[in-house]
Amino acid sequence: MATVDTLRFATAGSVDDGKSTLVGRLLHDSKSVLADQLEAVRRASRGEGPDLALLTDGLRAEREQGITIDVAYRYFATPRRRFILADTPGHVQYTRNMVTGASTAELTVVLVDARNGVVEQTRRHAAIAALLRVPHVVLAVNKMDLVGYQEGVFEEIAEEFAKYAIELGVPEVTAVPVSALAGDNVVEPSARMDWYGGPTVLEHLETVPVAAGPADAPARFPVQYVIRHGERRYYAGQVASGVLRVGDRVTVHPSGETSEIAGIDVLGTPAGAAHASQSVSLRLTDQRDIARGDLITAGVDAPTLTQDVRAAVCHLADRPLATGDRVLLRHGTRTVRAVVRDLGGADRLAVNDLGRIVLRTAEPLPLDDYAVSRRTGAFLLIDPADGATLTAGMVALTAPV
The missing domain is CATH 2.40.30.10 (Translation factors)
Incomplete structure (x- = not known):
């Protein structure tokens, strides 16, 4: 009997790009929704049919605001594979949530509204995927029904995103034209886009290579x-x-x-x-x-033992991080004291800011570059006063700050 593996993936998109509807459609059409859950969604929906976005926007506060404000994890399976989905919010003020959701993902689905194309937040999501070294990216060009299912619209958006992804060093992008509302190319192929010969979103999720890590990883x-x-x-x-x-x-x-x-x-x-x-x-x-x-x-690939830590970071806390701050650095199972020496020329980092940092630790740490190992190349900065998580870091040992 073949072993069914697991794919961890995250979703990201600008507000109103239809991300929650896409995830709802994926769960609904893959028959991953229980009957009582679907009935509850039908009762809460305002239109004629079930509002599939409510399958992920489960919190009352989220429904009232009309946006998803936290990382919602969903577990589902098909006969070919198990899935762990991190559904992350789209607004720029929730960048930290995407970093959290995508940090362990092997694939990220980036949504784009076909009417708007690639926007600033699309580029930001692609940059975060590149920063976190997510191996696979799916560009889901959504709301194709609102642009008449035109091939030219899809091709233009896919080409623009691909060029930007190459500049960022994203290793692989698969573009799929979809209509989450109508169900086109999410689980089932679309008869209205017969010009597209690639996989549906689910087909790609079921077949993309999954590995616990590179075969030659240290x-x-x-x-x-x-x-x-x-x-x-x-x-x-x-x-x-x-x-x-x-x-x-x-x-x-x-x-x-x-x-x-x-x-x-x-x-x-x-x-x-x-x-x-x-x-x-x-x-x-x-x-x-x-x-x-x-x-x-x-093996021969030893980590670098150092007290000087250079890294790319995303600041997660409402409290700013400033040069000279004394923090705790948690790397793997080890926690050491550290001081912030430099913030890439900035005075401080505010919540959701992306930046670069230099730290000096009280004890040497065995570090890998994040490009080599996403586990031993990552760390967290912690407030020594109350234990709150401040910053997520990705080690870049040779990168200038």
């Missing part, structure tokens, strides 16, 4: 717990990237001590190897002084 294992069982010690956590195998020579960071993997347990069962995203426990051949927050790596 092996990284942040230690979450140390388990003592008699004379033995087991190191538990989740493999962040790459593959660890019994017999591999490993290095512990930041101490630099080396050892060899003597055993791997997955859910209490011995295994010969552990892959990215698996939660496991490791046993080493030597007794080493290893604690929560340490990073175990294998």
Whole structure:
């Protein structure tokens, strides 16, 4: 029996581009809506048919405002694949929500209103997808029914977006003309756009390659717990990237001590190897002084051990971040004190601002460039006074600030 894998994807679009309707159509037409949910939507709808946007805009406050104001996670499945959807708000003031939703996504669906084309917020969403290194981007040109299903309108928008995506370094863009309201090319192919020969949105979501990480990604294992069982010690956590195998020579960071993997347990069962995203426990051949927050790596691609952190960031908190601020930096399972040295020439970062930062940490951290590993190349800045999350960072070790 074939294994059904999981795709994590996010949606983004400007206000009134029809994103909630697209997601509702995707859930409805793929038969991922329970009968009682659909009946509740019918009762809440004001028109003749069900307002599918209400399948995602579930909060009363959201309905009253007419916009989606938070990240709504939805889980659904087809016979070919399982899906975890992060439906993010479109307004510029909720940029932080898109960063949150897309940070773990393998694909982002960017919506564009066919009447308006590529607008400033479209470019911003594409830039965030590029910043977060999302491997796949779908451009859904929506409301094609309102432009007479014209091929020329679609081609012009797709070409403009593709050029901008290339400038940003987005690795892959698939453009699909859709009408979420009418159901064209969302789940079922459209008879009204027979000039389009590509996949529907769902067909692409079901077939786009999914991997826990590149096959050649460096092996990284942040230690979450140390388990003592008699004379033995087991190191538990989740493999962040790459593959660890019994017999591999490993290095512990930041101490630099080396050892060899003597055993791997997955859910209490011995295994010969552990892959990215698996939660496991490791046993080493030597007794080493290893604690929560340490990073175990294998192979020749070692992380950079440094106290000077350069990164691209999105500021998430209402409280601004200023040069000289003292913060806590959480990297993997390790938390250290740090001070903000530079903000790329800016005095401060306000909520939803994108920028660049230089930090000095109290202790060396083993860092990967975010382009190499989205897990070990990311961090959070935390307010030491109340523990609030301030900023999300993507490490850029060699980038100028």
